Amino acid sequence: MRSLFTRILLPVALMTACTGLLFAGDSSKKKIPSPYSQLAKAAKNLSKIKGFKTTLTVQGGLSNTKDHKIHQFAVKESYQGDIYKGLIHISAAESYKTPRKGVRFFEGAWRNIYSDPQGRKLQTFFNFPQEVLKRALRHAKRSGRWLDAEQAAAEANPAKPAEEIELDESGRTVVSKKRLPGKEAEAIMPTIMLVETPTREALDHYLTVEKSGCLGGG
Amino acid sequence: MTNAFYEIEIDPETSLPIRIKVTALTGRKGKTRRKGNKIIGGEHAAFHFEYKLSEFGKVEAPKIPRNAQKVLAKLK
Numbered sequence: 084m085r086s087l088f089t090r091i092l093l094p095v096a097l098m099t100a101c102t103g104l105l106f107a108g109d110s111s112k113k114k115i116p117s118p119y120s121q122l123a124k125a126a127k128n129l130s131k132i133k134g135f136k137t138t139l140t141v142q143g144g145l146s147n148t149k150d151h152k153i154h155q156f157a158v159k160e161s162y163q164g165d166i167y168k169g170l171i172h173i174s175a176a177e178s179y180k181t182p183r184k185g186v187r188f189f190e191g192a193w194r195n196i197y198s199d200p201q202g203r204k205l206q207t208f209f210n211f212p213q214e215v216l217k218r219a220l221r222h223a224k225r226s227g228r229w230l231d232a233e234q235a236a237a238e239a240n241p242a243k244p245a246e247e248i249e250l251d252e253s254g255r256t257v258v259s260k261k262r263l264p265g266k267e268a269e270a271i272m273p274t275i276m277l278v279e280t281p282t283r284e285a286l287d288h289y290l291t292v293e294k295s296g297c298l299g300g301g
Numbered sequence: 302m303t304n305a306f307y308e309i310e311i312d313p314e315t316s317l318p319i320r321i322k323v324t325a326l327t328g329r330k331g332k333t334r335r336k337g338n339k340i341i342g343g344e345h346a347a348f349h350f351e352y353k354l355s356e357f358g359k360v361e362a363p364k365i366p367r368n369a370q371k372v373l374a375k376l377k
Binding site for chain 2: 121122124125126128129132133134135136137138139140141142143144145146147148149151152153157158165166167168170172179181184185186188192193194195208210212215216218219222230272274275276277278279280282284285286288289292
């Protein structure tokens with residue numbers, strides 16, 4: 084009975100323990116959440132917040148580079164707005180807007196935001212970030228990916244340089260490596276995601292810009 | 302040909318979005334370089350909308366002027 088234990092059960096138990104350790108060592112990879120789940124969490128958290136500040140920068144025109152940087156501008160605008168529940172207040176443009184309508188103070192009176200080109204542009208360009216996130220979320224499951232996942236993984240589990248190099252008593256070189264503690268590895272997460280939209284939505288985005296009149300009919 | 306994508310940055314501590322960039326691209330016949338359905342260079346129209354979010358929970362309800370409220374209420 085004792086020999087059965089030492090010959091079979093003990094090695095099996097040891098093997099199980101080693102396998103467990105192996106997987107535990109690789110756990111940092113498993114802890115990177117999906118872009119979809121993180122985006123859903125971010126959208127939910129944002130929806131709980133009543134008020135925050137937003138800066139919107141709009142740049143549009145012609146590009147001829149891989150990074151789509153614009154060299155010939157058709158539009159270059161910047162807005163600062165305070166968002167509170169379903170209302171955006173853009174103080175510099177003397178405007179208040181909801182997702183569907185807005186008012187702007189110009190020529191001495193409060194008027195419909197669509198009454199002048201500046202207001203129309205503002206209403207078209209400045210969307211509620213919550214709405215933008217909702218649109219992105221629709222496609223995140225299919226096309227969402229982390230842009231900095233590799234960097235985060237490398238930081239969480241780097242090919243660490245030798246921490247200590249020394250000679251032991253027999254003259255052999257001893258190299259000791261330290262691993263990041265579990266919590267530290269857990270904290271390093273990717274933070275930037277890319278979500279691609281289907282062609283139809285891409286076209287919608289472009290038509291919205293065109294409708295704003297900022298392209299000047301060109 | 303049109304492409305669009307969102308680039309979203311999330312604060313790992315608060316799990317709140319701090320930057321949302323929407324890019325919309327349209328190719329020009331014979332001038333745009335593409336790889337499959339993706340625009341990768343050459344001449345093309347590009348639009349970038351970049352939102353930066355901050356001061357979460359620190360913004361109070363705005364005081365809308367009475368006349369502005371009246372106009373806003375009349376609009377459909």
